Amino acid sequence: MSLDTVLARIDGEMPAALDRLMDLLRIPSISTDPAYKQACDSAADWLVADLASMGIAAEKRPTPGHPMVVGHVDGPGPHILFYGHYDVQPVDPLDLWDRDPFDPALEETAKGQVIRARGASDDKGQLMTFLEACRAWKGVHGSLPCKITFFFEGEEESGSPSLVPFMQENAAELKADLALICDTGLFQSKAPAIITRLRGLLGQEVTIRGASKDLHSGMYGGVAMNPIRVLTRILGGLFDDKGRIQVPEFYEGVPDLPAEIAAQWQALDFDAAAFLGDVGLSQPAGESDRSPIEMIWSRPTAEINGIRGGYAGAGFKTVLPAEASAKISFRLVGQQDPLAIRENFQAWVRAQVPADCSVTFTDYSASAASEMGTSHPAFEQARAALAQEWNQPAAYAGCGGSIPIAGYFQQILGMDAMLVGWGKDDDQLHSPNEKYDLESFHKGIRSWARVLDAVSR
Amino acid sequence: MSLDTVLARIDGEMPAALDRLMDLLRIPSISTDPAYKQACDSAADWLVADLASMGIAAEKRPTPGHPMVVGHVDGPGPHILFYGHYDVQPVDPLDLWDRDPFDPALEETAKGQVIRARGASDDKGQLMTFLEACRAWKGVHGSLPCKITFFFEGEEESGSPSLVPFMQENAAELKADLALICDTGLFQSKAPAIITRLRGLLGQEVTIRGASKDLHSGMYGGVAMNPIRVLTRILGGLFDDKGRIQVPEFYEGVPDLPAEIAAQWQALDFDAAAFLGDVGLSQPAGESDRSPIEMIWSRPTAEINGIRGGYAGAGFKTVLPAEASAKISFRLVGQQDPLAIRENFQAWVRAQVPADCSVTFTDYSASAASEMGTSHPAFEQARAALAQEWNQPAAYAGCGGSIPIAGYFQQILGMDAMLVGWGKDDDQLHSPNEKYDLESFHKGIRSWARVLDAVSR
Incomplete structure (x- = not known):
């Protein structure tokens, strides 16, 4: 022995x-x-x-x-x-x-x-x-x-x-x-x-720039475009009311879950209430027509992992910042192509950037499922x-x-x-x-x- | 002398x-x-x-x-x-x-x-x-x-x-x-x-909280509600396509500009192109049917002065944060009531916070024009x-x-x-x-x- x-x-x-x-x-x-x-x-x-x-x-x-x-x-x-x-x-x-x-x-x-x-x-x-x-x-x-x-x-x-x-x-x-x-x-x-x-992973950082410097919102507020406004407007449209991601062609290559695998997972008897309850939550977010285990193991996601812009310290500052940025990651499944999604995401953002603002992207990981x-x-x-x-x-x-x-x-x-x-x-x-x-x-x-x-x- | x-x-x-x-x-x-x-x-x-x-x-x-x-x-x-x-x-x-x-x-x-x-x-x-x-x-x-x-x-x-x-x-x-x-x-x-x-000034900080702690987006992404997603969704709807602020009753008490004052201001021959050009801009943002001088001197505004949530440092972190917050200020004119607007703003935000998230507000200045x-x-x-x-x-x-x-x-x-x-x-x-x-x-x-x-x- x-x-x-x-x-x-x-x-x-x-x-x-x-x-x-x-x-x-x-x-x-x-x-x-x-x-x-x-x-x-x-x-x-x-x-x-x-x-x-x-x-x-x-x-x-x-x-x-x-x-x-x-x-x-x-x-x-x-x-x-x-x-x-x-x-x-x-x-x-x-x-x-x-x-x-x-x-x-x-x-x-x-x-x-x-x-x-x-x-x-x-x-x-x-x-x-x-x-x-x-x-x-x-x-x-x-x-x-x-x-x-x-x-x-x-x-x-x-x-x-x-x-x-x-x-x-x-x-x-x-x-x-x-x-x-x-x-x-x-x-x-x-x-x-x-x-x-x-799941695969695609990471992107989006930076929106407006005026050439931070401005006083009393002097320029309302007249100068605010990059945080632009960024929140774009990211606020990342999901529809059912939690579906709005980047064009995002769901290309996402396979249906084979019935036998769905049955296997069903048999595992996943306790979604406990999974969410452990972290103080009770309602699954994400696509409203999918089960939690199906979402985690077989569905793509988008998450905003970080956002910053303007003054975020103690107290208040009436600044209209020159730039704002966010880090966004996509989890990918099946045959979703990270490079195609990166391109579609960037085009989707660019199309929403108003005159007087510019956008740059920083690429992070891009791996397929x-x-x-x-x-x-x-x-x-x-x-x-x-x-x-x-x-x-x-x-x-x-x-x-x-x-x-x-x-x-x-x-x-x-x-x-x-x-x-x-x-x-x-x-x-x-x-x-x-x-x-x-x-x-x-x-x-x-x-x-x-x-x-x-x-x- | x-x-x-x-x-x-x-x-x-x-x-x-x-x-x-x-x-x-x-x-x-x-x-x-x-x-x-x-x-x-x-x-x-x-x-x-x-x-x-x-x-x-x-x-x-x-x-x-x-x-x-x-x-x-x-x-x-x-x-x-x-x-x-x-x-x-x-x-x-x-x-x-x-x-x-x-x-x-x-x-x-x-x-x-x-x-x-x-x-x-x-x-x-x-x-x-x-x-x-x-x-x-x-x-x-x-x-x-x-x-x-x-x-x-x-x-x-x-x-x-x-x-x-x-x-x-x-x-x-x-x-x-x-x-x-x-x-x-x-x-x-x-x-x-x-x-x-x-103009008067109303300052508000909005904090959205979701899970009881920061989560790994690989494990919880898509299933747990992300406070940055909630915050950007709400702030993304702060303005309509014409730049009008969407908080209910926001424009109550905003007077029409008297013709004689409009004429005085017209006579000042304000150079909007130079005003914007000085800071690298060329297009007035804000309400599309108002002149820049009218916007600055006689119209109310909303600006997002700061936003933060998740990981915003160097590199990338696939975190799903427990909270996100933003500082928002409103410039007020005429008889706009800062306390009424504060109440309407908070109610407007609260109505958009999904199950599993909570919102708190920090009050900053509230002064009338x-x-x-x-x-x-x-x-x-x-x-x-x-x-x-x-x-x-x-x-x-x-x-x-x-x-x-x-x-x-x-x-x-x-x-x-x-x-x-x-x-x-x-x-x-x-x-x-x-x-x-x-x-x-x-x-x-x-x-x-x-x-x-x-x-x-």
Whole structure:
């Protein structure tokens, strides 16, 4: 019963594993903000050193942005590539955090112990579940049960600009039989789930400019066009009364949901009331003729992620600003083409900009949706292993988020990716007070040991 | 020719007068931001000391907010109250300033020398024109030609919350024959103008709240209502296609412009193309069936002065924010009732807030429009004096801005106010790189000496 020995070692090593995760969480590796460039570099160094500490050769590999970390270890079983990202989201609004986001702590909560820090769940905690499983396995057996390539990125939260070129240049080195990605969650915070559908993501920043400088609204108000007025007018028309997105041809390539998948999802018995209730809401927004689970897993969306213009500080200032801008993201499904939608969106905005105003766009990520093949035998082996750890069946599920790398593994390296993770719905990813349940961390490590065992037999 | 002696002394004293103004401009007396409370206090102290330096007794008088400065000097002529404000607007966006806003300098420009600093024009430079005229007069004659009360406020840029109670409590002390207010500009940057119509101002901050915390748009996007979407939807409907404001009953109390005033304004030959061209614009916004001068002086407006929500920093963050807010101001005319409009605006917003979102309002200033009586003989005396200094007739004009104190002088102290000032259209009030022309400062001081002379004969 060598698996049991590994699982026992994992249980015994939890305090040390937690210390290591805390160490990594202390590094403020915010990739989108240039002020944290050095911290991203340090997080990459930390991972190289951690792999070295368990006898796995790894290197920090430069890119035009933040470095990649690549490590290799030989083994008898199938060749697996494991992917995670060491960068994290920005932390603002900082005043909504109950503690320093980069001073991690184990906290007691009504739902059990949680690890509180930026990146605890997304993705440092998840990434470390796989490393800790490897460490325990190697500690018991002296080697790993299959050939593994470790591949860590530091730009996932800022659109992964270096990823595709790096994969193309290093395709021979990175190609494996199957990719494992640990950046998703449990279904309804309790059941293990293998994600087979991911939405794509298109990010756009729109800036409207009017007068050549900020004006006094007493002097120019009413006579000079106000860029905030223009921006709110345009964005106020982004949805119709039924929640349908008004960008022309937006729904081109959005497939109908096949009846068999609709039936599968129906059977999952998704608790929309609890999902919304957890965050203080009760009414599904979005398309009024779709169910919540259908919206999240199979329908495209548009969200205004940020808006700014004029004076937004304390008190009041009667300024008529020279510019206003908003960040907008679209989640894409099926065959929706991100570049066509970008073009249509920009044309749709431009057509609404009045004389005396101009518009510029900043492009962020543009990735299509992806759907995983599940024919590799590891999928069914992993499902069985996961069911054992969590005492319930593992679902094939969709995911509302966008993990473009899953598509890149298919397109560039010709391998499918299995997306499994241990996050919960209330982890507050990308938000203040992000956490990762100690249960996610512990059972996540155990789950990976079981999966390694199952796929290596 | 004692006036000529005073004017000559003003000309000779310019370097010293400029030094004094620079001193006052170095004090960052931003009234709306609590971080600058001490600076506001220091500006009040500075004024008390400056009056004392010319032998005028003045005191800093406490209020629940920033202090008032009140000084008195006796004299033979009519009793005049002079009003100005020592507080200034915030300075952001700071990166658009070419120099530290509180490190004033005299700069050479294509249009002549300018004093560059926050408050140079609004209102420290203007306020000092009157004090310098008094100083020169007193230097030549040993006394002033009329009885003068000096009254300086430190909350004008933040809605003057302490002003009305202070005037009510000190009505006997402050009552004079006529108020002089120096917080307006030259007509078309060249002709002296006495402002007889001022718009009122209603300020509102609207905050929309949705989920109990920021959410990940991948997980909740499309299903959870986004407060930025709600806010832009509401504000996007603030105007119809003709620029008419859509708040119910908003135009109640807006008078038709009397034909004789329309004719007067027509005769002023306002150059709308130059007015807009100066700030990089060419098309009047606002109501499409009104002329620009009519819009600024006699029509109500709505402006969105600031908006914020979600992530607006560098890069991109796929957040679905818990809240979004905007600051909106209305300029009011005629008999428009600010309190009724506030109520109608709030009801109009509330009716558009969907289930699962809530709205709160923060009230800022709420002042009605005012119209000055011009029957006091000082008006025609001042017009003649101003025409001499500027070599062209002084107009009775309107003003798009809101100077509620003019109305308070009428309502609380039963005296009319004469609003005269030397600002130019390109002074960039409330904006980065605010300036005051050296010509405005110099001829402004001379103008006040002439006005004091004319009204005291």
